[in-house]
Structures are given as C-alpha cells and as structure tokens.
Amino acid sequence: MDEPQWEGDAPSYEICSCCFFQAGFDDDGASEPVTVEEYRKSWLRYKGTWANFLTRRPENWDLREQLKNIDVDLDKEDKPVIRSIGHITFSVADMERAVIFYIHVFGVQPLLVRPNIAYFESAGIWWTLNLQENMVKEESKQSYTHIAFSVKEEDIETLQARLLKAGATIEESHQHNPNGENKSIYFRDPDGHLLEFHTGTLEQQLDYYRR
Structure with a gap:
C-alpha cells in the first residue's frame, strides 16, 4: 500500500489490491465492521487469492513472505491451548x-x-x-x-x-x-x-x- 491504513483517527480509505481490505470502511463504516486481523483470517480461508483483477500481481510477490513481514506464518500450525478440563x-x-x-x-x-x-x-x-x-x-x-x-x-x-x-x-x-x-x-x-x-x-x- 502507498500509505499507512490509519494515521491517528484518519483512515486512508485505500483499498488493498491483495485482499481488498479498505481502511475506514471494512473496519469502521461497514454494516458489520471487522478488524484487519479478522478480515485477513477470512481471506486466508479462501486461499489468499489476489483480489484485484484490475491490477497485475507483482512478479516476485509471495504470499508467505509478505505475511512473515507482519509476523504471520502460514506454515506454523495453530495448536490448541487447552489440553483438557482442569477441574x-x-x-x-x-x-x-x-x-x-x-x-x-x-x-x-x-x-x-x-x-x-x-x-x-x-x-x-x-x-x-x-x-x-x-x-x-x-x-x-x-x-x-x-x-x-x-x-x-x-x-x-x-x-x-x-x-x-x-x-x-x-x-x-x-x-x-x-x-x-x-x-x-x-x-x-x-x-x-x-x-x-x-x-x-x-x-x-x-x-x-x-x-
């Protein structure tokens, strides 16, 4: 993205070509707003496909590498934190x-x-x-x-x-x-x-x- 999604209380309203998330709308103005983390999880369930068909995906763009830049590792499985009923x-x-x-x-x-x-x-x-x-x-x-x-x-x-x-x-x-x-x-x-x-x-x- 060309600029931060939010600067203080002001959203950029820029739409991400990768996932189509729009700061200021999806997380604020939509009828059922979601956080960027919730939106990302939903998008990844659909295999994280490039969302904007009007823009060409960069040639060297790699989903896993991009996500690692924000500390999201697709190769790391989510492990249950609950082992059993304690008491x-x-x-x-x-x-x-x-x-x-x-x-x-x-x-x-x-x-x-x-x-x-x-x-x-x-x-x-x-x-x-x-x-x-x-x-x-x-x-x-x-x-x-x-x-x-x-x-x-x-x-x-x-x-x-x-x-x-x-x-x-x-x-x-x-x-x-x-x-x-x-x-x-x-x-x-x-x-x-x-x-x-x-x-x-x-x-x-x-x-x-x-x-």
Whole structure:
C-alpha cells in the first residue's frame, strides 16, 4: 500500500489490491465492521487469492513472505491451548451434606475436606466443592447447563439405585432418546446442580443430530 491504513483517527480509505481490505470502511463504516486481523483470517480461508483483477500481481510477490513481514506464518500450525478440563467446581450451601452425597453417588472418598472446601477425583476428573452459604438454589434450576459423566450401559441401573439412595432428584423431563442418543440419567445434587450419567459417545451424538 502507498500509505499507512490509519494515521491517528484518519483512515486512508485505500483499498488493498491483495485482499481488498479498505481502511475506514471494512473496519469502521461497514454494516458489520471487522478488524484487519479478522478480515485477513477470512481471506486466508479462501486461499489468499489476489483480489484485484484490475491490477497485475507483482512478479516476485509471495504470499508467505509478505505475511512473515507482519509476523504471520502460514506454515506454523495453530495448536490448541487447552489440553483438557482442569477441574470442576460446585458451589454448595452445606459442605457436610454435599460431601456425603458425592461419596454415595460416585463411590469415592474425598482427597481433602475442610470447612469451606472439599476435593474429589475420579476417572482423571478433579472436582471441588466450595462452600457458598448464601447460594440461591432456585437460580440453577432455570438452566439446562450441566456436566455429564461417561458410564457403561450395564451400570445404569446400579447408578440409578445409588442416586435414589443418596436422595438425588431425578430429572425425567431431560432424559435422552435411548434409540438415538443412548441411555442417560439426569439428576440434581442437593444444591440444585444438574448432572448426568451418559452412555453415549460424541460420534453417536453427532450422528443422531445429523439425521
């Protein structure tokens, strides 16, 4: 480009022959403005083709080399920054009641129990109970937000019996279609958190909703 895209608050309004981005319009005056970085990512998804058919692309122009000048390396893959779920925290109004519930339902002993916090671990999942005495239980019942734990189908009946013995509230209205999404049990702990034991896999779930 012949001049900077912006000088202070003043855009150049120059259109880039390479990608057709126009400073002052695409990032400011358009009905859905985007930053130059967002625009560039979208353009690169379409292979970064030379946009302006009225101007000849310079003979030695190389997309990768041009992008490296602004610290964008096409050969460097974007790696996921999330490795796994670190831990899950539930707020509870009564620590003793919550600890007893999770011991009975999951069949594991806590790693640590203190008046304000407790730690559990099972199947590589670490979860924490955090005391919040002023918690309003009814607020959590308005949402479908939940955490699902993978279980074997042959263990569903045993788990249902455990839940009933522990005093869990079974949420019949949320149950899956067993012919498509496999079997599951939705239930609430004493503080109203919605949880699920689910026998299906991600691929089975996707196949069901693709139909």
